Amino acid sequence: MLLITCPWCGPRDETEYHYGGQAHVPYPETPADLDDRQWAEYVFYRDNPKGHFAERWMHGLGCRRWFNVLRDTVSYDVLAVYRLDEPRPELPAPHAPHQTAETAGGNR
Amino acid sequence: MTTTPLPEHPDWLWRNPEPRSSYDVVIIGGGGHGLATAYYLAKHHGITNVAVLEKGWLAGGNMARNTTIIRSNYLWDESAAMYERALKLWEQLPEELDYDFLFSQRGVLNLAHTLQDVREGVRRVNANRLNGVDAEWLAPDEVAEVCPILNVSADTRYPVLGGTYQPRAGIAKHDHVAWALARRADEMGVDLIQGCEVTGFLKDGDRVVGVETSRGRILAGRVGLAAAGHSSVLAQRAGFRLPVQSHPLQALVSELHEPVHPTVVMSNHVHVYVSQAHKGELVMGAGVDAYNGYGQRGSFHVIEHQMAAAVELFPVFARAHVLRTWGGIVDVTPDASPIIGTTPIENLYVNCGWGTGGFKATPAAGLTFAHTIATGEPHPLNAPFALERFTTGALVDEHGAAAVAH
Numbered sequence: 001m002l003l004i005t006c007p008w009c010g011p012r013d014e015t016e017y018h019y020g021g022q023a024h025v026p027y028p029e030t031p032a033d034l035d036d037r038q039w040a041e042y043v044f045y046r047d048n049p050k051g052h053f054a055e056r057w058m059h060g061l062g063c064r065r066w067f068n069v070l071r072d073t074v075s076y077d078v079l080a081v082y083r084l085d086e087p088r089p090e091l092p093a094p095h096a097p098h099q100t101a102e103t104a105g106g107n108r
Numbered sequence: 109m110t111t112t113p114l115p116e117h118p119d120w121l122w123r124n125p126e127p128r129s130s131y132d133v134v135i136i137g138g139g140g141h142g143l144a145t146a147y148y149l150a151k152h153h154g155i156t157n158v159a160v161l162e163k164g165w166l167a168g169g170n171m172a173r174n175t176t177i178i179r180s181n182y183l184w185d186e187s188a189a190m191y192e193r194a195l196k197l198w199e200q201l202p203e204e205l206d207y208d209f210l211f212s213q214r215g216v217l218n219l220a221h222t223l224q225d226v227r228e229g230v231r232r233v234n235a236n237r238l239n240g241v242d243a244e245w246l247a248p249d250e251v252a253e254v255c256p257i258l259n260v261s262a263d264t265r266y267p268v269l270g271g272t273y274q275p276r277a278g279i280a281k282h283d284h285v286a287w288a289l290a291r292r293a294d295e296m297g298v299d300l301i302q303g304c305e306v307t308g309f310l311k312d313g314d315r316v317v318g319v320e321t322s323r324g325r326i327l328a329g330r331v332g333l334a335a336a337g338h339s340s341v342l343a344q345r346a347g348f349r350l351p352v353q354s355h356p357l358q359a360l361v362s363e364l365h366e367p368v369h370p371t372v373v374m375s376n377h378v379h380v381y382v383s384q385a386h387k388g389e390l391v392m393g394a395g396v397d398a399y400n401g402y403g404q405r406g407s408f409h410v411i412e413h414q415m416a417a418a419v420e421l422f423p424v425f426a427r428a429h430v431l432r433t434w435g436g437i438v439d440v441t442p443d444a445s446p447i448i449g450t451t452p453i454e455n456l457y458v459n460c461g462w463g464t465g466g467f468k469a470t471p472a473a474g475l476t477f478a479h480t481i482a483t484g485e486p487h488p489l490n491a492p493f494a495l496e497r498f499t500t501g502a503l504v505d506e507h508g509a510a511a512v513a514h
Contacts, residue, residue, distance in 0.1 A: 001407050002399070015409050019398035021353070040499040044351040044442045048340040050402045073354075074402050 004069060005081050009062040020056030022046040023068045024088065050074060054088050114210070114281070114386060121287050122166075122294035127301050130327035131159045133481055134319055136306050136342060137334035138162025139171040140282070140467060141459055143289040144474020145332055145481070146298045152475070153482035156297035159328075161321060163305035167286030170336045170466065173404075173436035175359050175381065175393040177372055178468040179216045179277035181236050181243055182509040186492040187445060188239040190472050193489055195276060197471035207288035209281045210386050214371050216277035217246070217254060219421075221266040221377040228508055229272045236274070244273045255371050257424050264420055266378050279372060279383050282467060289474075309346040315454040316346065330455045332481045334473075337402065337437025339460035348452045351442055351498050352461050355396040357512070358406030358435040360414075362428040364388035369422075378417035381512075390428060392418055395512050396438060396464060405435045438463050443503040444510040448477055448490040457481050458495070464512035 002014035028034055028042055047053070053073050058066045070080040070089060080089040133149060135142045138160045149155040162168075178198055180191035202208055220226045229245060236243035248260040251271045260268045290300055301323070308320035310327070318327035335342050340350045369384035382392050394414035397406050411433060419426050441447060441461035446469070448459045459477040462469060476490035486494060497503055 001409055013409075014407060021400075036499050036501075040351075041349075044498045045349050046351070046353060048350075048353050048400060050338075050341050050354075053400060055399070071399070073400050076401060076403055 002076060002078065004057060004078055006059045006062055006065075007067050007081055007083050008065060009059055012059065012062060016059060016061040018058040018060045020058055020066065023054040023056045052079065052091065052093070121291045122300050125299045125301065127159060127161075127299065127304060127321070127323050127326055129325075130318070131299070132157040132329045133332060134158070134326060134328035134330075135160045135332045135334055136319070137169075137336065138166045138300060138302065139169050139334065139336060140167060140286055140289070140470040141336070141462075141473045141477070142332075142334040143167065143286055143293060143300075144470050145334060145459070145477045146293040146300075146474075147289045147296075148475045148478035149482060150293060150296035150298055152478060155482055158293075158297075159299040159301055159326065160293070161304045161306055161319070161326075162300070162302045163322070165302050166290060166300060167283065170436040170438065171282055171286050173359065173434055174282060174467040175383070175391050176279045176282045176385075176467060177216065177277070177374075177381065177383065178211070178280060179274050179372075180241050180468075181216070181218070181232060181272060181274045181277070182506060183232050183235050184504050184506060184509075185239060186504045187506050187509065188236065188241055190476070190489050190493070191469060192239065192241050193475070194469045194472035197475065198280065199276075201288070201471060205288040205292050207284065207291065209284035209288050211278065211280040212386070213276050213278040214383075215254065215273060215275045216372040216374060217251060217271045217273050219251070219271040219373065219375040219377070220269045221375065222269070225377055226269050229270065232509060233272050236272075242274055242276050244275070246271050246273050255369070255373055257368055257422055258373060259421055259423055266420075268421075277372065279385070281386060285470065306342060307345070309453075309456070311347070311453070314452070316456040330457065330481050332457045332459065332477060333451075334459045334477065336460065336462070336466065337439050339439050339458065343451070343458070346451070346453055346456060350439075350447065350458070350460060350495070352439040352447070353400055354402055354437050354439050355399070356401045356403060356406040356435045357393070357396045357438045357464050358410060358433060359391065359393040360411060360433040361385070361389040361391050361431050362425075363431045365390065365428065368424060373421070375417065375421065376508075378420065380414040380417040380421070382418055382422065389431065390425065393512070396440065402437055403435070404437060406433075438466075440464075442498065443505045444507045445504040446473070446493050447495050448473065449480055449486050449494040449496075450484075451495065463510060465510055
């Protein structure tokens with residue numbers, strides 16, 4: 001289970017939060033000018049990195065406010081938490097490549 | 109239900125060749141879908157100069173991690189056609205492959221716990237019948253006849269109000285399915301290459317001409333991408349985007365028990381699905397974790413939730429012990445339907461986005477993907493599942509029939 005620090009309420013279990021997917025996806029500035037391909041990009045296409053990912057979370061069982069989390073999608077380490085009006089923190093790039101051969105067994 | 113002993117399999121099922129410098133077709137991903145694709149490329153299209161590249165070991169990814177449920181009771185015509193074709197192929201494959209992978213048509217129950225569940229279930233039964241898929245609506249007492257250990261009393265938090273039942277659905281022994289396909293593909297000349305990770309793509313303009321791998325450069329006339337949870341990582345290396353998000357999906361098994369559970373039970377509302385494996389383990393799954401992840405493990409609260417649901421539905425499970433939990437990485441699309449077809453890169457084809465339900469589709473995914481790679485055109489069954497649907501808006505919204513929350 002993830003331990004995420006809400007900027008307003010402090011550290012709480014993952015179960016108190018709602019996940020909102022990729023952060024920093026602004027509504028198009030000139031929507032009337034977008035073609036179908038550009039609308040598809042805005043509506044359906046999101047980054048899916050193996051490594052650092054800036055994503056939105058909402059503290060549903062607490063203050064009910066949205067904020068951003070920078071998280072590693074392989075280790076699940078929460079690297080930074082920041083408010084929507086704050087820029088994405090600069091962090092050193094993750095050590096790539098992750099897990100070239102899967103180490104987990106899991107055969108049944 | 110019988111307690112058939114597991115079939116003995118031969119010690120030697122496929123060669124372990126060194127990769128050659130070029131192939132007509134390279135398939136990325138040695139799971140069920142990659143192996144089935146290679147099998148049908150050879151069988152239906154006579155294309156045998158094929159390599160299947162697997163970064164780990166053969167069928168060691170999601171193929172080794174799924175809950176092995178096979179059914180075709182999907183809502184929309186496009187999905188029903190694809191999964192019903194798969195089910196018909198499952199019914200003939202043990203004989204065709206000369207390998208008893210214990211395909212057991214013990215039926216699947218999808219339970220309804222709310223009035224809306226009931227309406228959705230009845231609608232799906234009618235849709236299934238119109239598509240030639242066997243389906244029945246069962247009242248609670250009929251549900252109990254199919255699965256006597258299910259608690260259908262009105263005294264539970266979410267009482268069973270009925271359920272859909274597909275008698276031809278069931279389970280199969282997943283490892284044996286992979287080995288059966290691998291043996292036949294190998295016999296027809298396909299090179300199955302394990303420990304070979306694709307690290308990059310060789311391109312001539314917008315056309316793919318080969319792959320860079322951890323075991324060197326391999327030229328290819330055509331490349332098929334069948335890498336499940338890692339599809340978008342590879343697509344990025346090839347220079348295009350996929351509308352998929354990777355999530356951990358976990359499952360668990362109990363220790364061995366005497367045969368108690370005669371069918372497969374799924375519940376979307378309290379969210380657990382349970383069958384009893386041939387050896388006797390109770391096999392259970394739940395929904396995906398909400399967040400993106402590649403860690404092949406899931407959150408503990410998901411297990412807590414699914415086990416609470418399982419014990420409420422099956423009081424007899426209360427003293428069963430969890431033996432093992434594990435996770436796979438599933439690639440989820442916005443409409444919960446797969447993507448099979450061409451990509452913006454010429455000669456590069458993709459089969460991905462099966463989310464939580466790829467195992468049941470294995471033979472049809474392989475058959476249609478092989479057709480697409482061999483001819484450059486979609487098979488009628490996979491034409492609706494092209495990447496272009498996210499631009500045209502012709503989505504196949506199967507969130508309801510996908511049966512797993514994502």
